[in-house]
Amino acid sequence: QSALTQPRSVSGSPGQSVTISCTGTSSDVGGYNYVSWYQQHPGKAPKLMIYDVSKRPSGVPDRFSGSKSGNTASLTISGLQAEDEADYYCCSYAGSPWVFGGGTKLTVL
Amino acid sequence: EVQLVESGGGLVKPGGSLRLSCAASGFTFSSYSMNWVRQAPGKGLEWVSSISSSSSYIYYADSVKGRFTISRDNAKNSLYLQMNSLRAEDTAVYYCAGGVVVVAAFDYWGQGTLVTVSS
Helix, strand or coil: CCCEECCCEEEECCCCCEEEEEECCCCCCCCCCCEEEEEECCCCCCEEEEECCCECCCCCCCCEEEEEECCEEEEEECCCCHHHCEEEEEEEECCCCEEEECCEEEEEC | CCEEEEECCEEECCCCCEEEEEEEECCCHHHCCEEEEEECCCCCEEEEEEECCCCCCEEECCCCCCCEEEEEEHHHCEEEEEECCCCHHHCEEEEEEECCCCCCCCCEECCCEEEEECC
16 A cells, blocks of 8 residues: 655646646556546645546536556646645555555645 | 534544544435545645445555444444544544545545544
């Protein structure tokens, strides 16, 4: 049950795009199309942004998109806005059954 | 409206016990698997435990196996986490989370309840 690997931090200016990676193994990210992404603002509960690798829940802007290649999943945020500044976590089904990434702090410059 | 409300957190000494509860409303609780996820202060999310809709399947993270017990009462729309032999490293905000509209993810979360293990 090792945590998925995410960069500690990423940054971008308003209007730009950023991509956050999430690297696992063939036993989790690479083995299932059940990768999800969560946004968490300070002091708040996490919010689901992407599920099943690339699907968006109702109400999530289409600026948020997800993809996967092999054992690495990615979250791309285009047209960065100030309110996107938050921590982002990936999560994958792993048979055990779940494993989270360590989290990435997104700073909007 | 789906709501998950945790309770039962507090300060407990190392080696002590605590029972967390999660009251669910706004959906057919008995039809969905439920989960506990925790977050240590300043740290990331950690999956703790999952229980299937009928309690037939139960899973634990290695870090809590043998010390924590997840359970549910579908008649009371409630999820529980019995935590025994608590350690300082169990200090965290504990969230109740479920996949209701989405099956293989956590689309609903409670507000969390803080557990502090300290002498």
